[in-house]
Amino acid sequence: MFSSAGFAKTWQYIQLFKEGLICTLSLSALTVLFGFILALALALMRMSKIKPLSWFATAYVELFRATPMLVQLFIIYYVVFAKTNLPNFKLFGFIRFERFFPGVVALSMNSGAYLSEIIRAGIQSIDHGQTEAARSLGLSSRQTLMEIVLPQAIKNILPAIANEFVTIIKESSICYTIGVQEIMYAVATTKGATYRIAEPLLIATAVYFCLTFPTSKIIAYFERRMSRGDKR
Amino acid sequence: MATRDDIITVNNLCKHFYNGGLKALDDVSYKINKGDVVVVIGPSGSGKSTFLRCLNLLEVPTSGEVIFDGVDITKKYHVDQNGKKVRQNIDLYRRKMGMVFQHFNLFPHKTVLQNMTLAPIKVRKMDKAEAEKKALQLLERVGLGDRASAYPIQLSGGQKQRVAIVRALMMEPEVMLFDEPTSALDPEMVGEVLSVIKELAETGMTMVIVTHEMGFAREVGKKVIFMDSGKIVEDGTPEQIFENPQSPRLKDFLGKVL
Ligand SMILES: Nc1ncnc2c1ncn2[C@@H]1O[C@H](COP(=O)(O)OP(=O)(O)O)[C@@H](O)[C@H]1O
Ligand SMILES: [Mg+2]
Helix, strand or coil: CCCHHHHHHHHCCHHHHHHHHHHHHHHHHHHHHHHHHHHHHHHHHHCCCCHHHHHHHHHHHHHHHHCCHHHHHHHHHHHHCCCCCCCCCEECCCEEHHHHHHHHHHHHHHHHHHHHHHHHHHHHCCCHHHHHHHHHCCCCHHHHHHHHHHHHHHHHHHHHHHHHHHHHHHHHHHHHHHCCCCHHHHHHHHHHHHCCCHHHHHHHHHHHHHHHHHHHHHHHHHHHHHHHHHHC | CCCCCEEEEEEEEEEECCCCCCEEEEEEEEEEECCCEEEEECCCCCCHHHHHHHHCCCCCCCEEEEEECCEECCCCEEECCCCCEEECCHHHHHCCEEEECCCCCCCCCCCHHHHHHHHHHHCCCCCHHHHHHHHHHHHHHCCCCCCCCCCHHHCCHHHHHHHHHHHHHCCCCCEEEEECCCCCCCHHHHHHHHHHHHHHHHCCCEEEEECCCHHHHHHHCCEEEEEECCEEEEEECHHHHHHCCCCHHHHHHHHHHC
């Protein structure tokens, strides 16, 4: 299965894995950022009194949660961006933007659906007395949301957002299917060049594990500390 | 507009939470004059909170009028002096009615000072330094001058409620509404909060106070309302209500609480 010769061959392509790591991290970070903005908009729309907005947000969330990520990715890449000429420059000198960008869009749209439910739960978990106190002081509903409800809700769901980042690091591997040069793309390329699969996969496993395991532990630590803080 | 004695007048106020459900407020009419200290008493579930919360429209009445400074604030529009129809902004009226809640509802992510200055800065466009100066003066007045930078979680219940009161006062309201301000407090802290409210009454502030503290109601109230089943069953001076109750339900209630 594994051989030292296989590792030696694979090691010649280690640069691909370094690039894959940078690409995976960029992809995940941008996805969380855009996913969060989209999620916030969706959550507010879903709770809006304007029915069509609320219906749209509900339909969006249900659609994206009920269909496979791979289908969404292919639709975005092969259908939505099929006729669009994205600028073909290279991020960090190697990441092909015209593949990377549709990847970010697809992952963000998917992640936004999941995150919006987390945000909505976070907003609804804030005691209604907070809103009443703010409104009784004369703050508008918008000011109440921005000054009182959202800051508390976001703080409560920060661990959940960080966990979403960990999930996306893993799920972003799917983007190798559209040629985004993340970690699994490095595996596929190395396999093509060396006819070795076990060693590249072992390296990929190690890289993913080193990314996600410590991150989850750190998040869990802060989560514990935060909940202790609340009980003070 | 002619000067008027009443500041809030409610006419035929009704509130049911569910269609066809029981009436939390059943045809309530009452007039609150400037400088009045109105105490609302009655058994639990009789509609006291609902009545209070309808005054600043935290609860939207099912029907009836709430006339504040001559304007029916339950309507979407009102007609101004020049006969022009203007869209109403409830926020403009709410800032003139301070409210104090049973569970304080301080903002936990803001310090005492920030709790107090937020609305004056955002709503009244008060200068930050000026708002902070005013906040510190008010805190001093209620014996909390040294807690300005504390977070609510670091305060006792009595301190929280005193902060909640001065937070409302920061907006320089014309009326203060209190919904059972001492019901969530440990017994040893009730006094400190009641004395702040009493002092406020002595400054001539118009107030509506829902309370179970009968001694306090009698001492501070200029008028007392007794509610039961969503209705004002009896109202009058503290002497009339406490010494000479008329209705059997009030007699029964007083028999239980005194
Ligand atoms: N948000 C609500 N939804 C449904 N019913 C309510 C709500 N608030 C109050 N009620 C009902 O209205 C009635 C009056 O309540 P409330 O005004 O809180 O009484 P009090 O303050 O005198 O205890 C009660 O029967 C209560 O159950
Ligand atoms: Mg009540």
